[in-house]
Amino acid sequence: MLTPEESAGRDRPSHPAKKALQSVQVMRGLAAVAVAIYHTHLILAQPEYGGLSLFGAVASKGWLGVNFFFVLSGFIIMFAHVKDVGKPARLGNYLWKRFVRVYPVYWIFLTLFLIAAYRGIGHPNFSWNTENLLSAYALVKLAEPLSLPLQVAWTLFYEMAFYAVFCTLILNRLLGTVVLVAWAVSILVNSLVLGHEPGLLQMWNDMWCAYFLIGVCTYFAFTVTDQRWGVPLLALGLVLLVLTASTLAGGRIGVTQKDPLVLLTLAVPFALILLGGALGERQHNWSFSPILLKIGDATYSIYLVHSPVITVVALLNARLASHWIPPIPLFLSTAIIAVVAGVLAHIFVEKPVLRALRDLRAGRRAVSQAAE
Template identity: 35%
Template sequence: MSGTPGQLYSLQQGRGLAAMAVVLFHLSLMMGLPRYLGHPLFSEYTWRGNLGVDFFFVLSGFIIIFAHHRDIGRPDRLRNYVERRFVRLFPVYWLYAGIFCALVALGFGSNATLPETATQWLSTIFLIRLDKFTFPIAPAWTLVHELAFYLVFALLIIRGRLGMMVFGLWMLVCLLLREYPEYHDQTPWTTYFSPLNLNFLIGMLAWLAWSYGRPVVVKWALPAGVLLIALFYALESRGASYSQVQPGYAAGFGLIIAGAAALEAAGQWPSRMRLLNLIGDASYSIYLTHLAVLGVVGRVVFRIAEYVPAPPVLLYLLVFAGTVACGCLAHVWIERPLIAACRKRLSRKSSLVAQRAE
């Protein structure tokens, strides 16, 4: 396997591409606002950049089973699992959310709002949807799905058979519900039983295909996945609804992930692409901060453009590059040190607990 043990560069690179796709999707919409260009730019190419979220969910299913499949049915491994998931999800989110809420309270941000009720604040802090509202950091709605998956997977670790029954029942209800609410209409019911949660299962199945399939066959999953994505993209472009084609997109992403992992395991993947690897590592920071940073960078770039005229395409690229660069800097200067400090603290605490137990 390429890279360090337990690491797949291809998946990190895919994560980086997905994060940039989401940024491009929102940037094209932002350009349509009167204070910028007044019309969307490149929207005919980026209108499905939000599929990066679908990719993130499929990839999460793959990564969790990849990292923790040996923990299933071993309750003694629960603490390690919970600590790893907690450190990866919450500290960085809490810091960014705290900064964002403080800025909104001080009057910054034209469209952002703060939670208004106790349940909304609880939802914001603990990423458990208790109400129908928009999170201060808007992309955090996806983290609610992630946390739900993490909690159900924890049951697999505590009691394997019970966990499988609960996970299977959860997937069945999500499959039968088949309801895709609009962003501002998400409720606890439509969140926890959204068909989007099936993406986690597809990611787990992709891991099974990669782990136990014949490598010579699994390698072909990548081009097959690309063709499948192109097929359903064409169907949606010709009038099919997102709810009709979404499972096809997820299946395509699962094939791409399994195929990329197989190629890397065979040493046939360009793993040393430093910039893309960095963007992949920084994808969480990019994803959480990009909406706010797009607005700030956009205002700066367009203010400069008042004195130094530039074509719209160049302005678009400058805002995009600046937003991704800010996310990478946040990862290097904030996210990475914070996660390292949390892991060090938890490791020290675990050592003390072990010493006391002796």
């Protein structure tokens, strides 16, 4: 997950491949909304929350936003750090940015969730085992199986694996290229040939990891493809998404991800949509709604808080409203509240935390320079 500046490319020199890409922000936001709709569908369908099954044909596919996140992440990391490749002196700055962007805000929301669970709010279904909780905080798999308090955090384990592998590119371009190619081969062999069951190494050789590499390849395709192909590629990606989502994607992410070939196939339309959208924006100078851009800015907070918020709304409806709210308004209002809560978390938690950490680092640099 990246800052708006990183994902838009505003922290880089303004040569043709580094102008702001607002389309990427919008895509991130739409992916987050899709995941929120998916979890609204799942949670409201639980018997304790009313057993409502609404918009299943569409809402049950919302988990595909996760697939899009992973492709976007590979693209954005390459986009933001391509100038760092082969420059070991920049590794520390890269690691700091990745740590600050992911961990502090996540730790805040994770701790709040654990406090709420300890007080008996909701229906927590995770293990309080020490190894499990340490895994949750470290985003490193130390226990098998995992039962995460914030269940959406499973994606962050893969994100951390990708960030770690990307370090090799910064240390040495040739070494990093070899490592990424070897990683891709390992993922394909492990997933498509060996068919290994999940284990402690799952976060390193699962087909989900291939999505990041597809995102990296999409970035390089973006730098060499004629911008006139943008709209056709975007249209092709959207058509393929409809076809693959309707024929290959099941109603539950846990079921579909057990078929690595299907998972790999589902990456193709997202790569085309990302490539086409970025190229199309460059050619046609598209502008986007400030609301969509704000949702894109708040993607990480939306992703972290939406599921607990949906659970709270469903719980309040079950206990206080006695299910008197009609199903469709309940579904729509719950999804909207979850997204708005994420935007507010971004404004009042995420942004202040990131600002404080930036100021802290700037202060330390100033002190260090003064001492020299």
